[in-house]
Amino acid sequence: MLNELNQSEATNGITIRALHLIEEMEQVRTLESKIWGFEDSIPTHQTITAAKNGGLVLGAYFEGEMIGFQYSFPGFDGQTVYLCSHMLGIDQAFRNKGIGKLLKIAQREEALKLGYKLITWTYDPLETANGYLNIAKLGGVCRTYIENCYGEMDDLLNSGIPSDRFLVEWHISKNEDEKENLRQVELSEALEHSLIEWEENEDGLPIPNIKDSFEVSDLAFVAVPKDFRTIRESNIHIANEWRMKTRESFQNLFRNGWKVTGFYKNSETNLPVHFYILKK
Template structure:
């Protein structure tokens, strides 16, 4: 990561105004009112900022949630200024948020992301070692920003069990022994998920599920194919999650136009029972 970037907790009105300006730069959409973020940080919420030469270039924002008698931190937003992406700042912000959450007594963080965005998936599952067994159809409705426009806003809701040894351990598996859900390539070389029956995989202990490497580019060049990926993976992930699987990491490939989600039976993982449905 850029060694000149510093991370700190944001708590003042002035700092949260800087977050608003960065929100506008990243999403060009409505921003969270300062009275809301300020109230959140005074009541168990956490806002972390990344600064380069006293300029805010990234932030994460989370607020308290509550389920099944236990609190958790809902890590709602993470934004990074365009010129600072791809430098490890997102991972740095998440880890700073984790440390602050542990100090406040949380043991679970949760957030959502588009399961077809492979870069976000790699950060969330492979680097941070969050897991996912909750699929939310059209989570935010019809979104108009440049990243999300044109498709249902389906999301993975991940769980990051920050107090378990699982997130600090190295995880290796003999991938050659794990079945892969097949895909084909179209005439112009783009990947397309094959027609499969999800129930044919329910008896497996692990499974590899492909998603496109370059989904944003596919949305521009082949929107009908992008929608095909959305609908087929929706059906597949929903069925697998309901039958005991959890997504645990992303497996990168060489020259294939896809990466793979590694799914395992959740009862094999040293984490708590599935909290979200």
Template sequence: MQREVWGFSDADLIPVRMFVVASKIGGQVIGAFAGQTIVGFALSIPGSRDGRTYLHSHMLAVREGYRNSGLGRRLKLAQRDDAIARKFELMEWTFDPLEIKNAYLNIEKLGAIVRRYTINQYGISSSRLQGGLPTDRCIAEWWLNSNRVRQVLEGGRSINVEPEMVIRVPAHIYQWKNDPASRDRARDTQLANREEFLKAFSRGMAVLGYGRDGEGNGSFLLAHPEEQFEFSSETERETASSCT
């Protein structure tokens, strides 16, 4: 499925044993099935931040015939249910800010926020989705019990944001990445947006909303958050060591 979804070469594939290890050290391996056929999965591994443990969702994939059906969101919600049951407060993952649909899901449908940006996180990737560009990534923070996340999940979409900054992604970005003749336009967009993200985050802003217009263009909406997104002051409880 990794080859089907991302077009990875063998060198970039995550081996089966990594899924086994993740399930045994406190991570998550969650599958979605149609009968006996797996049509989606999510893989998470435990991480540490500020002396507290969290879950890093490293992979989520849905087969082509099952996309745009809400399955990706259902897999994320299954991750959240399991994480909360094991007393985790935070899940994180990276995503390509040039992927408009994915950004919309993360911000608007799940309630994640973004306060960090990494340049060429994974090095040059064999994935056809990357188009040979550097693997720049936004880091999504999903504060599982925050008021924001609860409101988004109960209401079906994010709350209104009065943006202090807007970072735009043109709908043509997919065409530009896939066409060598126009790839420089995709690269220019990535570089310009990279500078905007780094500037905004250095000023304490966060991505709090995401807009899409009728032509499919995307817009990151940034502002200074009013809610505090941080670990609670309670003593961290022990978590279970595996997820089925």
């Protein structure tokens, strides 16, 4: 499947392959440092050791240059062995071109070859581009919310707010008929039943609030901002309001047996939010 993937990618010049050499791991660290900074980058001795012991490192290339990578290592929770997908990075010049999805598809195929049935990873639920990929496109689900998962982080993407994360479960061995299926959802339903509502301030930034009361049927909805990075860069107080209000909403739902199984991407330009969809 990985070879077939490379052939189909030839039309846009992107190739993806599993990495095994120390020189390739050095390319991964160089790209990771370019994206997040060298200080917290993963040492090459760690990535190559993982690759030799049940882990997986993938590289995405354009004209011979690495422009994306994915790094995973084996995980075990006392009952289940799974692949822990730790990091995925793409050069800024190549973002929003579907490379992240190609890396995840390649990861799935290689993980199946290694005998894995489950891949897990964490991501910030307010980063909605990742939410759309992880939940809507890949079919991951989430029932675990981790407060301040990595502590205080000083990088450009996380500075100033708690590093809360969703824990995604991607059951890669399931057939289509075994996967979570959602009925058709309309925007009006998501707006009416969202646990989070909002109003815009004088700068046009949405300010969240938890509804005093709401009706829940077979599905629940939680609104999240379309462009959280702009909010964080413009007004850290409002960014923290979104963090705390959505944290409370998701934790309450998860405690009561709900899980995230869908993502509604709202195309209306005058509405500043997308929606996570949950069911029991």
